[in-house]
Amino acid sequence: WCFYNFRAKNLADKVYAYLYSVIWVLIIFCTVLFNLLVIVKLVMRRVSASDKKKQNSKAKRNEIYSIVLLVVIVIVTATCGVPLAIRAIVNESGSEKNNNADLHASRMATFNMILDPLVYIFFRRENLEWLFRFIRKKRGKSSKPSEESSSASAKTDETNRSATNLEKIQPEFSGAVTT
Numbered sequence: 001w002c003f004y005n006f007r008a009k010n011l012a013d014k015v016y017a018y019l020y021s022v023i024w025v026l027i028i029f030c031t032v033l034f035n036l037l038v039i040v041k042l043v044m045r046r047v048s049a050s051d052k053k054k055q056n057s058k059a060k061r062n063e064i065y066s067i068v069l070l071v072v073i074v075i076v077t078a079t080c081g082v083p084l085a086i087r088a089i090v091n092e093s094g095s096e097k098n099n100n101a102d103l104h105a106s107r108m109a110t111f112n113m114i115l116d117p118l119v120y121i122f123f124r125r126e127n128l129e130w131l132f133r134f135i136r137k138k139r140g141k142s143s144k145p146s147e148e149s150s151s152a153s154a155k156t157d158e159t160n161r162s163a164t165n166l167e168k169i170q171p172e173f174s175g176a177v178t179t
Helices: 011-052 057-092 099-122 125-143 146-168
Strands: none
Touching (some): 011 057, 057 125
């Protein structure tokens, strides 16, 4: 994309720019469309499975992770990919020069190439599990009043100490066996 002319003078370069832009927009449109179809299918399956209680919790979590990843991919692809194609179409249609918009569109396309691998790294299942646990933990702490959480924490500490003491007790057997 960085080697074609944004403001072509001859017909062959203009056709190439239009062709590239239209194909790029179609690719982005298809990517967004197919990812949205998969997201809808996963959500529908999740809703229908919650009624029937067929799926186990691990499968449900994996579907959530897939939905999150697909949503992020759709957002990144559409946000970063479309500006360059639009700028090429606008430039080839003969509008006045806007070098700042062209530069911004080129930077967004470059940023897409940097951001795509990071999306797959940051939105791996393990990272999402950690994030969801962190959110649940923070939400759980903020929803409980301080008195209840302190008394519950004291009961948990007491239970843990009792369990530790029980582990230290070893049964004593007298050497005699009675029958």
